[in-house]
Amino acid sequence: MGAAVNGPASHSAASDGSLAIRTENLCRYYRMGEASIRAVDDISLSIRAGEFVALLGQSGSGKSSLLNLIAGLDRPSSGSVIVQGNDLARLSRQDLAKYRLRTVGMVFQSFNLIPSMTLLENVELPLRFAEVDRAKREALCCHALDRVGLTPRLRHRPSELSGGEQQRAALARALINHPRLLLADEPTGNLDSHTGTEIMNFIREFNESLAMTVVMVTHERALAERYAKRMIFLADGKLVESEPALGLDAELTRGGAL
Amino acid sequence: MKAYDVAELAVRNLRESVLRNSLTTLGISVGVASLVAMLALGIGLQQLADRRLEKSGLFDTVIVTSRREFRNFSREQEQNGPSPAESPSLDEPARQEIEHLPNVLEAYPDIRFVTELRYQDKPHLTMVAALPFSAKDNDAFEGMAGNFFSSAAAPEVILQKSFAEQLLGRTVGGNDNTSVAELAKPLLGRQLIMRYAERTAAPSQSNESGNVAGMAYSVISREQILNIVGVCDLDPDSLRQQARARVFLPLQLAENLHVMQPSDLRDTTNVLNGKSTYTTVEVRVKSPKFVQSIEETIKKMGFNTFSIVDATKNLRQFFAVLDLFLGIFGSLALAVASIGIVNTLVMAILERRREIGVMKAIGASDSDVKGLFFAEAGVMGVFGGAVGVTLGWTIGRVINLGANIYLKRQHFPPEQIWFVPWWLVIGAIAFAIIVSLLSGLYPASRAARLDPIQALRYE
Numbered sequence: 001m002g003a004a005v006n007g008p009a010s011h012s013a014a015s016d017g018s019l020a021i022r023t024e025n026l027c028r029y030y031r032m033g034e035a036s037i038r039a040v041d042d043i044s045l046s047i048r049a050g051e052f053v054a055l056l057g058q059s060g061s062g063k064s065s066l067l068n069l070i071a072g073l074d075r076p077s078s079g080s081v082i083v084q085g086n087d088l089a090r091l092s093r094q095d096l097a098k099y100r101l102r103t104v105g106m107v108f109q110s111f112n113l114i115p116s117m118t119l120l121e122n123v124e125l126p127l128r129f130a131e132v133d134r135a136k137r138e139a140l141c142c143h144a145l146d147r148v149g150l151t152p153r154l155r156h157r158p159s160e161l162s163g164g165e166q167q168r169a170a171l172a173r174a175l176i177n178h179p180r181l182l183l184a185d186e187p188t189g190n191l192d193s194h195t196g197t198e199i200m201n202f203i204r205e206f207n208e209s210l211a212m213t214v215v216m217v218t219h220e221r222a223l224a225e226r227y228a229k230r231m232i233f234l235a236d237g238k239l240v241e242s243e244p245a246l247g248l249d250a251e252l253t254r255g256g257a258l
Numbered sequence: 259m260k261a262y263d264v265a266e267l268a269v270r271n272l273r274e275s276v277l278r279n280s281l282t283t284l285g286i287s288v289g290v291a292s293l294v295a296m297l298a299l300g301i302g303l304q305q306l307a308d309r310r311l312e313k314s315g316l317f318d319t320v321i322v323t324s325r326r327e328f329r330n331f332s333r334e335q336e337q338n339g340p341s342p343a344e345s346p347s348l349d350e351p352a353r354q355e356i357e358h359l360p361n362v363l364e365a366y367p368d369i370r371f372v373t374e375l376r377y378q379d380k381p382h383l384t385m386v387a388a389l390p391f392s393a394k395d396n397d398a399f400e401g402m403a404g405n406f407f408s409s410a411a412a413p414e415v416i417l418q419k420s421f422a423e424q425l426l427g428r429t430v431g432g433n434d435n436t437s438v439a440e441l442a443k444p445l446l447g448r449q450l451i452m453r454y455a456e457r458t459a460a461p462s463q464s465n466e467s468g469n470v471a472g473m474a475y476s477v478i479s480r481e482q483i484l485n486i487v488g489v490c491d492l493d494p495d496s497l498r499q500q501a502r503a504r505v506f507l508p509l510q511l512a513e514n515l516h517v518m519q520p521s522d523l524r525d526t527t528n529v530l531n532g533k534s535t536y537t538t539v540e541v542r543v544k545s546p547k548f549v550q551s552i553e554e555t556i557k558k559m560g561f562n563t564f565s566i567v568d569a570t571k572n573l574r575q576f577f578a579v580l581d582l583f584l585g586i587f588g589s590l591a592l593a594v595a596s597i598g599i600v601n602t603l604v605m606a607i608l609e610r611r612r613e614i615g616v617m618k619a620i621g622a623s624d625s626d627v628k629g630l631f632f633a634e635a636g637v638m639g640v641f642g643g644a645v646g647v648t649l650g651w652t653i654g655r656v657i658n659l660g661a662n663i664y665l666k667r668q669h670f671p672p673e674q675i676w677f678v679p680w681w682l683v684i685g686a687i688a689f690a691i692i693v694s695l696l697s698g699l700y701p702a703s704r705a706a707r708l709d710p711i712q713a714l715r716y717e
Contacts, residue, residue, distance in 0.1 A: 073619060073710045094623055101621025112616045112714065116274045128263045129621045173620065 020049040020181065020213040021070055026079035028065050028237075039065035041237035042079070049180070052207045052214040054224030057234035063217045064185055066234065070215060071104050071183050072096045084180065101129055105174030105182045105212075109189035111166040113158040113173070119145060120154045123173045130177055144172040148202060164195035171202055175210075182206060184216040188223065200227050259626045268633035275606070282595075282602040283642045289592030290646025290690045294682060295653040296588035300581040302658075302676035307573060320541040320553050321368070321564045322356065324348035346560045349535045356541055359555055361548040366390045368538035369512040369519065370503055376451040377425045384421055386452070387503030388512035392542065403442030404488030411510035415450055415484040421504035422489045442489040449483050450505075455518035456480045477518055592690070595642070596697040599635055603701035607631070607708075614705055615713025628706035635698025636691055643690030647683050654678060 028040035039062045047053050055063040068074040069081050072088050081088045083103065091099060100106075113122045123141040132140070145151060148168035158166050167187060174182060184203060188196030204227050207214045218224050224231050233241040259267075272279045325345035346352060357365035369388040374381050391410040393399070399406055399416075407414050417425070422441045456478045484507070519537055543552050553563045607614070614627055654676040662672045 068711055071619070073714075094625075097618070097621060097623035097626075100619065101623075106619050108619075108714070112612070112619070114613050114616060116271070125617065126620045128259055128267070129617075129623070129626055131260050131263075134262075177621070 018049045019046050020051065020084065021045075021047040021215070022082045023066075023069075024080045024082070026066070026069060026081060027077045028062075028069060028074065029077045038062075038237045040069060040076070043234075043237075043239045044079075045232060045239060045242070047213060047215065049213055050207070050211045052204065052227065052229045053216070054228035054231045055215065055217045055234060056219065056221060056224055056231055058219065060236075061234040062237035063219075063234050065237070067183055067185055067215060067217050070181075071106055072099045101126060102177060103180055105177070105179040107167065107170045107174050107182070107184045107187045109186040111158070111163070111170045111190070113166055113169055115158050118155050118157055119150060119161070119169045119172075122158070122169060123176055126173060126177050140176060141172075144176050145169065148172045162195070163191050164198055167191060167195075167199050168202065171199070171206075175206060178210075180213060182212050182214045184214065186217055186219070188218070188220070196223070203227070259622075259629060264626075264629045264633045265637070267630055268637050271606075271610075271630070272634055272637055275609075278602060278605070279638065282598045283638045283645070285595040285598040286592070286638060286642025286690055286694060287646035287649055289589075289595035289693075290643050290686050291649035291653060292591040293585065293588030293689070294647055294650025294678065294686050295657070296584035297581060297682055297686075298650065298654045298676050298678045299657065300577065300584040301679060301682070302654075302674060304574075304577040304581070305677055306673055306675055307577065317566055318543050318546050318549065319565065320543065320549055320556065322348065322365075322539045322541055322556055323537065323562045323564075324535065325560065325562055347535045348537075348539055348561060352559070352561075353536065353539050355559070356539060356556060359552060361544045362552060363542045363544055364390060364392060365539050365541045366509055367513070367536040368540050369509065369517060371454065371517050371519065373455075373517075374453045375505060376453070377448070382421070382424060384424075384505055385503040386505045386507060388509040389416075389506045390509045399488070399490055401438065402488050402490035403439045404446045404486075406488060407508040408487070410508050411514060412508055413482060413484050413511060414487045414508065415452075416488040416490060416506045417445065417486060418504040418506075419489060419491050438489050438491040445486045445489060448486050450486060452482045452484055454480060454482065454515065457516050457518045480515075482515060592693055596693045599638060599694055599697035600701060602638075603631055603635060603698055604704070606634070607701055607705045611708065611713045611716040614708050615710045615716065618708070618710035619714060624706040627708075628702045631702035631705045632695065632698050635694045635702070639691035639694025640687070642694065643687035646690060647678075647686050650686070651678050 022045070024044050026040055026043045027038065030037045030039055041062070043062075043066060055066060057063045065074070069076055069088070070083065072083075072091070076089050079089075083099070086099070088096065088099065113119075114125070117125070120138070120141050123144055124137050127137045127140060142151070142154065145154060148171055150165060150168055150172065153161060153165060153169075158169070161169070167190075182203065187199055187203065191199060200223065203214060203216070206212050214228075216224070216228065221231075230242060230244055232239060233243075324347060353365050353367065356362065370385060372383065372385050374383050375386070376382070389407075391407065394406045402416070404416075406416070419438055419441060422438075422445055425445065426441065428441075458476045458478055541552065541556070543549055549565045553565055556563050617627060658674065658676045661675050665672060
């Protein structure tokens with residue numbers, strides 16, 4: 001039985017105290033030949049709306065697997081993931097796709113922009129899936145890209161951009177449908193420290209100004225301490241500890257570069 | 259995703275691998291082109307055959323004979339109906355009854371006889387037939403040199419090309435490519451003298467023994483001067499095969515001349531009525547589609563019938579089979595092309611595995627992904643179909659051109675042996691799209707089923 005860990009009452013203005021994500025005895029096993037690997041093993045946790053949570057752990061600790069379960073990209077072997085009152089395990093494939101489209105925005109370590117499309121087209125893609133009118137789409141995309149400082153790069157392809165620019169474009173894409181959750185899987189993993197800071201500042205800004213719940217996977221404790229409100233530690237698929245971030249004070253957090 | 263977005267993304271994706279997708283589309287084009295070219299050839303040949311049959315002028319004609327003639331056109335006619343002796347005579351009242359049947363334009367006696375015609379004091383023996391004035395509109399006289407008869411009883415004659423050649427002492431048949439106009443030039447306006455046997459009525463009087471049972475008539479040898487008014491290239495009498503005539507008279511003139519007919523001899527022994535009968539009556543109907551029903555009606559009246567529709571039935575069956583086989587051979591290339599589509603799309607799935615994972619992660623549903631790959635297959639089908647039809651049309655034009663060059667060298671008139679109807683254009687494009695969509699079914703469902711996590715891990 002995993003420990004049910006509820007974070008401390010958030011000090012952030014963005015957190016409204018209601019539950020955004022709750023997992024109950026969440027398990028995800030993978031079969032590798034005869035062996036069964038417990039990637040996520042009996043995790044129960046709660047994340048409040050507007051919280052900025054960092055999932056920490058070594059490689060293979062199950063943090064990305066947990067993030068994928070919360071993102072609705074994977075289904076649990078047992079237990080449940082409840083996001084905004086919906087048990088993701090019970091959703092149909094179609095409803096799960098809708099959940100990923102409307103409720104979740106994702107950024108990845110390797111950016112995952114579609115190389116054959118321009119930045120504008122990449123950011124436009126979720127709007128196409130959401131069947132937003134053509135006439136509105138370009139303005140929405142331009143605004144989103146402007147917000148991350150990429151207006152001069154609208155017609156560029158990902159290969160023509162730096163890593164930081166690509167991750168900013170991925171952020172713009174993740175936010176285009178105004179999701180309630182931003183899930184980031186090692187968003188600075190492929191970036192130098194300066195660019196990484198830039199990206200993290202954007203994420204924090206969205207967390208605070210848009211009241212978005214952020215769940216970030218990282219193995220850099222310093223990064224988590226600096227930006228997250230709470231850190232959840234995983235090892236061997238199990239939740240081992242949850243503690244408030246200790247690093248920078250709220251003053252510095254709110255007075256970030258952006 | 260909206261249909262427009264699906265189509266736009268599909269075209270966009272296809273443009274990304276332009277060489278591979280163009281080659282796949284070219285494969286479909288070649289398949290469609292072979293299908294179009296094959297079917298266009300089949301249709302063209304069928305139309306050529308139809309045109310030839312229609313030009314015979316007997317496509318809308320039913321030939322009626324009395325069962326008394328013992329000229330059964332089929333085994334069925336031989337076995338069914340009244341016995342010859344009890345069957346009705348094909349006489350004037352019967353002709354009138356037939357003429358008054360619905361959808362019958364006219365019914366006229368077929369007068370034909372072998373006789374001697376003298377041209378410039380040289381005798382020529384041939385079959386002469388009478389033509390009704392309505393035959394003027396017959397396609398067979400379309401390209402003739404000179405004119406049709408000036409009136410229904412004018413002492414005029416139209417010659418078939420081969421007889422004109424005979425009169426001028428030229429080689430008949432072979433590869434002689436002399437034009438009709440050239441042949442007609444020395445003949446038009448000239449006169450032919452026809453010698454014929456006239457039947458004149460003789461009073462049915464008892465002879466010395468007093469045993470005259472039926473009718474009696476006299477036969478007198480007469481001569482008639484006829485003006486040559488036309489020479490026709492095509493054979494308006496081709497249905498008659500061995501009995502086909504090469505010299506044509508106006509029907510009313512032939513009737514006025516009372517030329518002795520083969521049935522006349524039989525009439526003398528006809529105990530049922532003493533009136534003269536016709537060997538054959540030709541019935542022209544309003545449209546070929548009425549031929550069969552009118553034939554049935556006439557058969558019920560107790561006569562034997564024959565129409566070219568009977569003869570073309572087998573021909574149509576042959577062309578249906580030919581079209582089927584040409585279509586199957588043409589479709590084989592398209593079947594090969596469809597494997598190309600499957601291959602291209604499966605390759606695209608492998609290459610774009612990560613892209614599919616990303617799309618799913620940012621909210622694409624299974625049906626969005628499926629629709630996208632399906633649309634890519636469809637777009638290849640549309641382009642392949644359109645290019646294929648154009649290519650097939652061009653191939654057909656080249657074949658037609660080549661065939662006509664060959665025909666010209668063989669001294670034959672040019673022919674359209676190839677025809678692309680509008681339904682073939684639409685049908686071929688639709689078929690290409692359907693085949694492409696069917697080919698896209700498997701790759702599209704495979705793409706839709708991809709696990710996003712696995713797809714995102716793919717490098």
